[in-house]
Amino acid sequence: MSTQSHTTPVATGVYRTAESVSPKHPDKLCDQISDAILDAYLREDPFSRVAVDVAGGHGSIFVVGEVSSKATSVNIAEIVHRIVGSRLDTTPYEVIERVVAQSPEIAQGVDTGGAGDQGIMVGYATSETPEHLPLEYVLARNLNKYLYEQWPFDGKTQVTTFNGEVTAVVASFQHASKAELTELIHKWLQNEPLASVKETGFELHVNPAGDWEVGGFDADSGLTGRKLAVDNYGPRVPLGGGAFSGKDGTKVDRSGAYIARLIAVDYLKKHRAQEVFVYLAYAIGYPYPVEATVVIDGVHKQIKGYDLTPEGIIKKLNLRTPGFEPRARYGHF
Numbered sequence: 001m002s003t004q005s006h007t008t009p010v011a012t013g014v015y016r017t018a019e020s021v022s023p024k025h026p027d028k029l030c031d032q033i034s035d036a037i038l039d040a041y042l043r044e045d046p047f048s049r050v051a052v053d054v055a056g057g058h059g060s061i062f063v064v065g066e067v068s069s070k071a072t073s074v075n076i077a078e079i080v081h082r083i084v085g086s087r088l089d090t091t092p093y094e095v096i097e098r099v100v101a102q103s104p105e106i107a108q109g110v111d112t113g114g115a116g117d118q119g120i121m122v123g124y125a126t127s128e129t130p131e132h133l134p135l136e137y138v139l140a141r142n143l144n145k146y147l148y149e150q151w152p153f154d155g156k157t158q159v160t161t162f163n164g165e166v167t168a169v170v171a172s173f174q175h176a177s178k179a180e181l182t183e184l185i186h187k188w189l190q191n192e193p194l195a196s197v198k199e200t201g202f203e204l205h206v207n208p209a210g211d212w213e214v215g216g217f218d219a220d221s222g223l224t225g226r227k228l229a230v231d232n233y234g235p236r237v238p239l240g241g242g243a244f245s246g247k248d249g250t251k252v253d254r255s256g257a258y259i260a261r262l263i264a265v266d267y268l269k270k271h272r273a274q275e276v277f278v279y280l281a282y283a284i285g286y287p288y289p290v291e292a293t294v295v296i297d298g299v300h301k302q303i304k305g306y307d308l309t310p311e312g313i314i315k316k317l318n319l320r321t322p323g324f325e326p327r328a329r330y331g332h333f
Helices: 026-044 076-084 104-111 135-150 178-191 252-270 310-317
Strands: 015-021 049-057 060-068 094-100 119-126 155-162 165-173 203-206 275-282 291-296 299-302
Touching: 015 135, 015 165, 026 049, 026 060, 026 076, 060 076, 076 094, 119 252, 135 155, 135 165, 135 178, 165 178, 178 203, 252 275, 252 291, 252 310
Parallel strands: 060 094, 165 203
Antiparallel strands: 015 155, 049 060, 119 275, 155 165, 275 291, 291 299
């Protein structure tokens, strides 16, 4: 005798979620400090080599890293205080600096034009938005910017889509009441060109842990490079692994990721593709990538026509010019 199993049909489709954090989020404050320090060195010496990380929270901000530069007037404490302001009790933050020259062993490989470290970089482009970025990522970032204009404080947004329609929004912002945020989010959903809200089952979670007044470094600690999915393309796209902020162009974590994005957009437009991935990989001290692959709508090809040495990328993207601090606020692409 045969038996049959009966299962409830499951709705087919794709859920996708991405988040964004405001410039006053503790991790983003650290990213901005790192990149502001990089900018300061590049203004005095475009050939500065900089690798600076920041950890902050609860009254103290620790700046650590390696710098080789002819610059002599960079005031790290002044940069920190400009970006973070004062504590909730109005007292200034303690700034602890531990910045030394670049390791001679690393320098000898970079001096000859080699990469400053090994690593893998992933570039991405998609045709689904005008920015060539994933829809859920763009929506989360656009909402974050919109709310930050009203409340320039610590905050987070998160957007979930199902087959391109918005099914859930999560938002938490310091000093903003649930009622105020809710009203603004509904207004944004009505006016955002890319936002199509699912008619049934839509969820909105506003300040789900309650309204809050204490944020930033007063509430939590932060660290440079801890928001990699926000800095890149959201969780849909794989990460190479390296952070960007606080690093000059000889560090392929940054320069390689930037050129990978440019290549992805170029191939997307050239081939009128739906989706393009770019994969680069480097060895420390060696100028040429050990992998340079582009995947165009699932078809793998070798990248051609680009100078992918660190020096070539720096020249192509003008990476010896200051201007990195703004890139650390909402994502780099």
